[in-house]
Amino acid sequence: xxxxxxxxxxxxxxxxxxxxxxxxxxxxxxxxxxxxxxxxxxxxxxxxxxxxxxxxxxxxxxxxxxxxxxxxxxxxxxxxxxxxxxxxxxxxxxxxxxxxxxxxxxxxxxxxxxxxxxxxxxxxxxxxxxxxxxxxxxxxxxxxxxxxxxxxxxxxxxxxxxxxxxxxxxxxxxxxxxxxxxxxxxxxxxxxxxxxxxxxxxxxxxxxxxxxxxxxxxxxxxxxxxxxxxxxxxxxxxxxxxxxxxxxxxxxxxxxxxxxxxxxxxxxxxxxxxxxxxxxxxxxxxxxxxxxxxxxxxxxxxxxxxxxxxxxxxxxxxxxxxxxxxxxxxxxxxxxxxxxxxxxxxxxxxxxxxxxxxxxxxxxxxxxxxxxxxxxxxxxxxxxxxxxxxxxxxxxxxxxxxxxxxxxxxxxxxxxxxxxxxxxxxxxxxxxxxxxxxxxxxxxxxxxxxxxxxxxxxxxxxxxxxxxxxxxxxxxxxxxxxxxxxxxxxxxxxxxxxxx
Amino acid sequence: xxxxxxxxxxxxxxxxxxxxxxxxxxxxxxxxxxxxxxxxxxxxxxxxxxxxxxxxxxxxxxxxxxxxxxxxxxxxxxxxxxxxxxxx
Numbered sequence: 001x002x003x004x005x006x007x008x009x010x011x012x013x014x015x016x017x018x019x020x021x022x023x024x025x026x027x028x029x030x031x032x033x034x035x036x037x038x039x040x041x042x043x044x045x046x047x048x049x050x051x052x053x054x055x056x057x058x059x060x061x062x063x064x065x066x067x068x069x070x071x072x073x074x075x076x077x078x079x080x081x082x083x084x085x086x087x088x089x090x091x092x093x094x095x096x097x098x099x100x101x102x103x104x105x106x107x108x109x110x111x112x113x114x115x116x117x118x119x120x121x122x123x124x125x126x127x128x129x130x131x132x133x134x135x136x137x138x139x140x141x142x143x144x145x146x147x148x149x150x151x152x153x154x155x156x157x158x159x160x161x162x163x164x165x166x167x168x169x170x171x172x173x174x175x176x177x178x179x180x181x182x183x184x185x186x187x188x189x190x191x192x193x194x195x196x197x198x199x200x201x202x203x204x205x206x207x208x209x210x211x212x213x214x215x216x217x218x219x220x221x222x223x224x225x226x227x228x229x230x231x232x233x234x235x236x237x238x239x240x241x242x243x244x245x246x247x248x249x250x251x252x253x254x255x256x257x258x259x260x261x262x263x264x265x266x267x268x269x270x271x272x273x274x275x276x277x278x279x280x281x282x283x284x285x286x287x288x289x290x291x292x293x294x295x296x297x298x299x300x301x302x303x304x305x306x307x308x309x310x311x312x313x314x315x316x317x318x319x320x321x322x323x324x325x326x327x328x329x330x331x332x333x334x335x336x337x338x339x340x341x342x343x344x345x346x347x348x349x350x351x352x353x354x355x356x357x358x359x360x361x362x363x364x365x366x367x368x369x370x371x372x373x374x375x376x377x378x379x380x381x382x383x384x385x386x387x388x389x390x391x392x393x394x395x396x397x398x399x400x401x402x403x404x405x406x407x408x409x410x411x412x413x414x415x416x417x418x419x420x421x422x423x424x425x426x427x428x429x430x431x432x433x434x435x436x437x438x439x440x441x442x443x444x445x446x447x448x449x450x451x452x453x454x455x456x457x458x459x460x461x462x463x464x465x466x467x468x469x470x471x472x473x474x475x476x477x478x479x480x481x482x483x484x485x486x487x488x489x490x491x492x493x494x495x496x497x498x499x500x
Numbered sequence: 501x502x503x504x505x506x507x508x509x510x511x512x513x514x515x516x517x518x519x520x521x522x523x524x525x526x527x528x529x530x531x532x533x534x535x536x537x538x539x540x541x542x543x544x545x546x547x548x549x550x551x552x553x554x555x556x557x558x559x560x561x562x563x564x565x566x567x568x569x570x571x572x573x574x575x576x577x578x579x580x581x582x583x584x585x586x587x588x
Contacts, residue, residue: 330514337542372514372542379540392537395507395516404507408514408543415557416507416516416582425580427507427516451518455505455579 006054016121017045033117036184039248047120047244050236058129062136065226069219073144076219082151087483088347089215090152092276095344096208097145097158099172099272104137104227105162106176110192114185114237120244123189123237130234137227144223153477157343164472167450168342171401174447175264182443186241190254191261193238194309199302200265201231204273207293211277214285239309246310258306259314260439263432266320267327267400274328275335278358279349280483289361294324316432323430325362326413329369330405337376337390338403339480341471347483350377351490364411371409380489388486396449398426399433421445504579508534509557511546511586523573527554527566534585550587557582 020028025041035044076082082090111134114127145158161169179191205228212221245254274290299321303313314320336346350358350373358365379387394403395416404427406413417428421441427449428434437444450471454462459470473479501524508517519534531552539545545552553565556577561584566575577583 333514333542369514371512371544375540375542375544387541390537390541393518395518404516405514408512410512412512414509414514414516416509418580418582425578427580427582 006052006057010052010054014122014125016124017041017119029117029119031184033113033184034119035186037186037245037248037250037253039119039186039244039250041119043244043248044119044123045121047122047240049122049126050239051233053129058132062132062230065229066136066140069140069222069226072222073147073219076217077147081216082148085215085217086282086347087345088280088282088349089217091344091346091480091483092208092280093145093148093217093220094152094154094157095276095342096204096272097141097155098161098343099168099268101138101141101145101158102162102169102172103176104134104141106180107134107192108138110180110185110188111234114189117185120241123241126234126237130237133230133234137230140223140226144219154343154345157472157476160472160476161343164476165450166341166343166471166473167396167401169472170450172268174399174401175268178443179261179264186245187253187257189238189241190245190257191264193235194242195258195261196265197231197235198238198305199262199298200269201228201235202297202301203290203293204269205231206297207277207288207290208273210287211281211285214287215281242309242311251310255311256439258311259316260436262314263316263320263436264400266323267402267429267433270323270328271331271335271402275332275346278328278361279332279354280347283349283354283357286357290328291324291361316435319430319432326407329358329362329365330407330414331402333369333372334390334394334403334405336482337388338394339482340389341468341473342480343473343477345480345483348373348376348486348488351488354488368407368409368411377489380486388482393451393454395427396451397429397433398447398449398452399428399437399444401449402429404429502573504577506530506534506577507557507580507582508538509582509584510534510538510543510552511584513538513543515542516582521572523571525572526569527572528552528568530554530572530583531585534583547587552585553588555584555586557584 029035108131111127111130115124115131118124118127142159145155148155179196180188183191205224209221209224209228242254245251277286277290277293306313335342336348339346355366355370376388394405396403404414404416406415408414417431417434419426419428419434419438419441422445424445426437428437448456448458453459454467459467468474468479501522503520503522505518505520508519515538517534517537519537521530521533525533528551531554535545535552551568553568555563555565565588
């Protein structure tokens with residue numbers, strides 16, 4: 001059968017707006033879902049997607065991607081690769097699988113809302129494909145992680161962690177519900193397609209893919225490369241949308257949405273990507289530092305993309321650049337010290353060679369973070385097992401749900417930022433998390449951090465054992481332990497002798 | 501006697517910690533409670549030759565320390581008060 005070229009029919013097929021006669025335009029496209037900014041529908045109809053694809057083409061390409069990824073997985077599972085690879089690397093996989101599945105699944109819903117509520121017919125088309133993208137990502141991640149559950153129960157968090165009350169799961173869910181589930185689709189598109197997918201996914205997907213390939217884990221490398229090829233495509237949904245906003249006098253609104261979305265996702269990505277890249281990937285396998293990836297994909301590329309769209313860098317850009325040097329190092333320390341609260345076995349990875357690498361990549365590391373690890377290393381060397389794990393609770397940010405931490409040592413940069421709302425005190429890790437809360441306190445005021453829940457009676461009794469159970473530790477799987485049983489610490493009496 | 505939580509910002513520490521204190525505590529007892537989960541675990545005492553003092557956290561770290569024997573109930577501290585634990 002003779003097929004028409006796509007270009008011969010595409011423009012007709014995408015012109016699917018009509019003049020409603022039985023309901024008003026506002027009933028068909030409720031402003032609170034479709035466009036609270038009041039941009040005329042005729043403007044939305046100028047939306048010109050930067051890539052064009054037919055369903056037949058889409059299915060053909062996606063089938064090839066899936067076939068490639070699944071065939072590599074089958075080959076690797078026949079080997080003993082995952083039984084023999086370093087625990088720190090497995091921790092990267094456990095963390096990334098369990099962090100990515102909820103994110104990919106969450107992204108199906110805003111794409112679905114865009115497919116229904118966008119006033120731009122072409123955007124509705126692209127969002128329909130994007131739903132299929134995100135579903136594929138959810139499925140393939142779940143399937144791959146499930147293959148590893150027999151090796152280690154901690155991999156089951158990829159499936160079970162989605163709804164858990166673990167603090168890490170809550171941090172991810174809080175951001176997804178804020179950015180993807182509870183705003184109109186125009187604002188959500190700026191946050192999802194521009195801030196999240198254009199701004200930050202390259203760091204995780206391309207950077208970690210390179211590290212995984214260096215590790216010989218072609219399954220994970222292929223998997224996330226396959227996902228990123230979709231993300232890079234449908235991230236472009238946001239480009240014409242922002243152009244329409246800017247052209248119609250809504251630059252400030254687009255900018256604010258971008259600033260909020262970028263920061264919220266940054267706080268998570270620095271943990272998911274930054275910690276593995278700079279600590280859990282064995283030194284000889286690291287392609288580059290996290291900071292170097294951020295410099296390439298965010299500081300240079302994304303900044304240029306924002307400028308091309310007529311937007312500015314986020315107002316907190318200088319603070320962000322500083323955060324690239326601080327956030328993931330601070331959280332690596334905290335996660336390792338409170339390792340019994342997470343579902344992976346974090347690698348301290350601060351032996352002499354690793355510290356030299358960290359100092360080279362992050363000048364000043366030894367004088368700040370190094371002091372932190374000096375105390376821990378001394379305890380580890382001298383068999384003081386009870387002192388290598390944290391006691392008590394860290395303060396948790398009421399926005400990002402991540403612990404409030406910063407450079408220690410003489411820099412002493414740890415600081416909490418507080419706001420009061422309706423007589424209640426809220427704690428924030430940074431001026432940016434505080435700014436987001438202060439913009440719309442009612443949106444966030446009722447959500448409680450894991451620490452708040454200890455004091456408001458939700459976790460009752462407020463005992464350490466009950467807190468861990470509340471977070472799914474000892475229920476879904478055991479909690480974390482040091483990935484290398486302290487062999488990194490050296491000394492005459494390594495703690496491995498008295499392993500946890 | 502009333503218990504509540506303060507946010508402990510111990511000099512040189514990387515973490516802000518949630519520490520339960522009692523309104524009957526003196527400032528020295530508050531310092532002791534705040535140092536207990538941090539010193540020797542992830543940080544060192546900023547200067548073991550000097551006593552730890554308590555002040556309210558401010559943007560420029562300029563608040564005066566409370567007298568060491570002063571009780572919590574004599575201050576304006578309330579739940580989630582952020583305090584510095586430091587040496588002069």
